[in-house]
Amino acid sequence: MTDRRAARIELSGVTKQYGAVTAVRDVSFTIAAGSLVTLLGPSGCGKTTTLRLIAGLETVTSGRIMIGGDDVTALGATDRNVSMVFQSYALFPHMSVLDNVAYGPRVGGRSRRQAAESAREALAGVGLAELADRLPSELSGGQQQRVAIARALVLEPRVLLFDEPLSNLDARLRRQMREEIRALQQRLGITVVYVTHDQEEALGVSDRIIVMNHAVVAQEGPPRDLYESPDDVFVAGFMGETNRVKGVLWRLDERTGRLTIGGLTRTVPHRGLADGTVDVAIRPEAILIVDGQPTGGALRGTVSQAAYLGSRMEYSIASEIGELFVTSPAVDAPLAPGAPVALTLASHGITLIRP
């Protein structure tokens, strides 16, 4: 029960079917002990079902789930030593904050005094010691979130699961809670699996990201890899805004190739693609708007729409390689629609997409 060591999670060939619908299809991955891994994907992609399968709230149709080296496939949620923070927080509305946090130890058979003691400790850990006697309805959203985390942590689980923990908070609080969750995870060194549909949140909080789509894992890796070298169109689009254009590849060596887009040339990893016309994904910030006549060639275009977003400008630009979506930090010198521009490409944020 009080095994403080973080546990490794291993899914192999996990499938979950509801009648004719397959929510999760043959999913396998490993989550290292003590890391924070995000399950990222659009709604209905199977990420929450995967999380619930790890929690034991659903049982697999086929496949195997190991936690900390033990096969837990047949165990229910009650027997898995896994805690979960729910999207709605699921705080018991009829119990005080303290009773909520003490619930786990209480039903686990500890005395009222012991349970209250560890609950107070857990509440202090999330900075809510003085609110112990309130009811959940008397707390703000962020405070409720912290209570839910304290309630999950009080049992000292080997794995902590978060189901869209920030979706009910307003934007300002979101960043703060995200950082708190990350700090807490680092401090306690526990394994955390975190479900979200927000790619920025995933990038900001994770050691690794598992992107899911249509019930299968689309790509898995460190945040930077997923953003900068997505495997396919879906991941590219899901990890952030992207421009899809055509380019011509000419392989240079084992790893890299020369990519020509319009009149511009860049050296990029060829990712095993054959020479010839290829699909390219370019991040909006990788397209640079240049003043005057740049050396080394440029793309010509005309601004068709412009929007001021405070920290950056967003432009739609009709160019010779198609309609481009471009962001620019130069808010002091905004371009008006109709203005002619010259464009060039940065050295990062350009990826070849496997067909």
Added chain:
Amino acid sequence: MRDGLRRWALVWSLVGCAGLALAPWYAASDGAGPGKLQLLVPGLALLAALALRNLPLRLGRATLGLRLMVLGGGSFIYIAAQGFAIGGQPGMGLGAAVVATSLVMLFALGLAARGFFKGDAFVAGAVVVVAVLVVFFTLYPVARILLSAVQGSDGAVSGRALAERLFAAKIWRLDCLTGGRSCGVGWNTLVLALLTATTTTALGLAFALVVTRTGFKAKRLLRVLTVLPIITPPFVIGLGLILIFGRSGLVNQLMEWAFAVPPSRWIYGLPGVWLAQTLSFTPVAFLVLIGVVEGVSPSLEEASQTLRADRWQTFSRVSLPLMLPGLANAFLVGFIESIADFGNPIVLGGNFGVLSTEAFFSIVGAQLDQGRAASLGVLLLVLALGAFFVQRRVVGRKVYTAISGKGDGGRPAPLPPFVRRLAFGVALPWTMLTLSIYGMALAGGFVETWGRDYTPTLRHYAKAFSVEWGGTGIIWSGSAWRSFWTTLELASIAAPLTAALGILTAYLLVRQRFAGRAAFEFATMLSFAIPGTVIGVSYILAFNVPPIELTGTGIILIVCFVFRNMPVGLRAGVAAMSQIDGSLDEASRTLGGRSFVTLRRVILPLLRPAVVAALVYSFVRAMTTVSAVIFLVSADYDMATTYIIHRVLNGDYGVAIAYSSVLIVLMLAAIGLIQLLVGERRLRRGAPALEALPTGPIA
């Protein structure tokens, strides 16, 4: 913890053995014991189940489960088969009941061990127990009444006997149209039900419009009026009507005095019953329709107005069509209530018989024809179930009002002046009539003889409830005390059982997914649709003879209350539980709470309002019901309502009215006490959440 299952198997095996060894197998008191063979199988099964404990850990869960299922289920079937097959033996007693229960529990544990119900022993046990109870106390009696209806007088099953009875001239003759004496009870019932459904729906709509769409001030008064019928014994309205419109009622006396018009008897018959039913069931229609009217999204009406429709166009083309499914529902509810009603027709019907009263007179009257009672019951059942299924389809189809969802702003459109005047013109006089009837009914208990001698007196109360001090203490010398205490006792026993069974079933239906859940839900809701008269007749047919011989006991009344009223607790529980987010259960599970712990610590506290509603309702219904009970009472167990009915049938209105008033006061006190005991649900400081009583078909 996973050995909890084995522990429970041990506990239930021991309980079974104890029942077998210590309690009498048969209920009969003459000491006749069962044959050895009859006890052998369950005895051996229980010992074998005990032995399973001793070879535990090598035995896989699946094997253990299979053995438990075979032992428990097999010997349960053996006991049941033997009970039904062997004639001439006495009814089963406590010992048999305990053994049967433990065998059923062992079977359920076996199911859980084999992975059914997600391996949850508590859920498995609960589902199996509720299912067995429903089979024995709802499905079996209904099967018996169907069987009796197809059995001829010689006992042989024949379709002709059924056809003869179902289409008997007495039920379907149309003499009244051609100037003969009266029409058949089948037509009477149908015509009455259609009339009542029409008027209750119209009046209910008028009230709902007045309350929600006008600036009417005394809304609370109308709300109170809707609670009244719930705590009113079913013949109070009939009595009130007699006091006003009866032969020696106020109206007739006035007419005779002023215009020398001879007193009329119009109140006894269709008009009186119709009026009484309309008075009784309008509040139910109102409660159905107020939700419907409130559900019409104001933004739709505002949209209509911005499209240049005037008030009348908005009402007739937008609001009214949106309410149509709700109106159909209210109509069907009124229809079902009317055909199931027993109290009003028996008090006011006179020669105007309906199916429920005819069935009663076939059993208690000079005819003593159970087959006829059964076939009348079957006819009643067919009508009620037919209407019930139509209603479920109407309600089941997506009601328009649900589409726009909540969180819709806007103000409801004011009613067109014509509709507004009509609604007020109908609702206000009707309120006055209802109030005066209740007033009369209460006042009637305090005068010597209504119609002849209006001297104030406490004579009736004294006759019913006098208390004397004797040498040994209090002597309850009033004539009503006996039935009063019986009623109080049985209602107090039945209420917690009813609430517990209803809430437990609701939990199983809302929170658990298992094979056969749909059938389970259907069977539990079915008893809701069966008219009380049918239940009464079928209980007599089913439990008058072994193996389950219950007539003449208090148990049959309690069983009847529990299964008649359980669906109300069930509905209250389902409605309340659907409001509780499933993630609360899941949170409890991930924190180590098993299903029983979760139910007790998380769900039940949140269900307090529903628990209160279920307790109050089952208590009150047990005190006021008459239709089923009147078949089941005995000399030892007379109920308040049947006592009152008999006073009414003897023309002894004073005592009947006095007793009814006492019952109403008692029920108000009981409601207060239950709320005090169960307490309130506290989710927010200073804002107790108490929901209204549920309402449903009352029969």
